[in-house]
Amino acid sequence: MMRSISYAFASTTKRFVRRKIQGKGSPRIAPSSFNLFWERAFSGGYREKLSRNGLSDLKLDEAVDLFSDMVKSRPFPSIVEFNKLLSAIAKMNKFDVVISLGERMQSLGISHNLYTYSILINCFCRRSQLSLALAILGKMMKLGYEPSIVTLSSLLNGYCHGKRISDAVALVDRMVEMGCQPNTVTFNTLIHGLFLHSKASEAVALVDRMAVKGCQPNLVTYGTVVNGLCKRGDIDLALSLLKKMEKGKIEPDVVIYNTIIDSLCKYRHVDDARNLFNEMENKGIRPNVVTYSSLISCLCNYGRWSDASRLLSDMIERKINPNVVTFSALIDAFVKEGKLVEAEKLYEEMIKRSIDPNVITYNSLINGFCMHDRLNEAKQMFSLMVSKDCLPNVVTWGTLIKGVCKAKKVEDGMDLFREMSQRGLVGDTIVYTTLIQGFFQAGDCDNAQMVFKKMVSDGVHPNIMTYNILLDGLCNNGKLETALVIFHDLQKSKMELDVVTYNIMIEGMCKAGKIEDGWILFCSLSLKGVKPDVVTYNTMISGFCRKDLKEEADALFNQMKENGPRPNSGTYNTLIRARLRDGDKAASAELIKEMRSCGFAGDASTISIVINMLHDGRLDKSFLDMLS
């Protein structure tokens, strides 16, 4: 058994703990009388720390020191005291430490009891080491300990977090056979597991079934279900559960309201969210900083700045203090809106209020500088965060890399990528995709493809964005054939292609003169269940115009007006340029009139053609006036 447990011990934390619990390297020697005196004097200390108050704010370091003190004292403290300490460490989510200390106890001859085994089973389950948890279960049963409802619920939790939801369901059924009646905690665990495995309807049904089996759903039950439903956008059902819990005399708390309010915001029902906010107030449930942050963030993202600012004043007036999340949400929204000055003011304000910016705050500000091509300031912000012990993450590096790529310095981007890797961070899909795009923009197909290959060999999954950038880059750099090979593989794969992918390929085909292939692909879209958008039509129309297939272009334009997407400025300008190149002044003028009546104007390339034609006398000045 010792062996089977020990192979779980491999992490750095464990090595750290080993060092600590084994002392400074000297083997344990029989205590001298002075040591005995010293250790007895100590024993009062750990008892005090093990009391309820002492454990509540214990740090990991102190807990490990405490353990060292306990194993030094003679006689050994009781197993109950060890259990209390292990449990406190487990509550810090330091499961590997608990396992390590449990092993140490055994090697010192301190026997485990039912509670110790339950704690260890829970720890192995939380670390997804189900087989080790089962090994412990076998061992304790051999020693004559019957697993309790708590032991079995821990195991159930392990099944739920792994890939074995069917085993979890079976375990609950077997518990009844074993004469161990599942309780509310058991059902709550299983309900959570069902949500983790996308079995929402089974989870909801279980709320009723547990009541039949004599377990009343509680706040935890509803918290689990409401959150699970909101995550998948089932807000109506979540709201009906809110009503149901009120009927069942269970007071919803602010967190449950926050969950639903945030989902309503995310799914664009901001006004419903405001109504629910009022409803909770009327029920006497006070909104907190999370409620406000959620609403403010969404309002900003939808551009409802005045509503957001009203809410901000409202919360401050009510002495609900904005926190780092509130500020970060505001800063990010301002940055995305291009209002870097306001974002910086907010940053100063949070410093003034002694709210420490975190990695998300810094990332937004760095992004702001990059968006305005102020790379030096972005890098200064990067240094600042490092100096404040705020560790840059993959988003930070990705933002900087995107910034330098935008400034056409993809080689610097690669340097940053290497530096990031050296610091132990692994590039994600966005980082690789940014670099691929950077190389294509620099016309460097070879390196772009090299990065793509590296991405795949590094086990990072390309997403549809990656493929769109790859296909677009290949097409724009004269490599249609390579793009086609990838495109055909993609169509056979599980990756869901969006209309953008097809637009890129149609454009690639048209620009390479393969107008018929483009048209065949265009016509196949409806069969694939993809709706061509305005860009698809414009691309195809432009392809026809380029090949001087005016009738086809006009036919498509008419089809668009009848039952396609609304023509935009690009549609009109493409058609107008074709007419101008033909020297068909009357038709051009008519199209320009129609375009203007739709609220669009001539774009840069149309204007430039007109100016050229003015110069060589093919057009008169009135034409230019018509355009804008």
Added chain:
DNA sequence: TTAGGGTTAG
């Protein structure tokens, strides 16, 4: 002395 869930920002 052992078990369960849920909220905000990139």
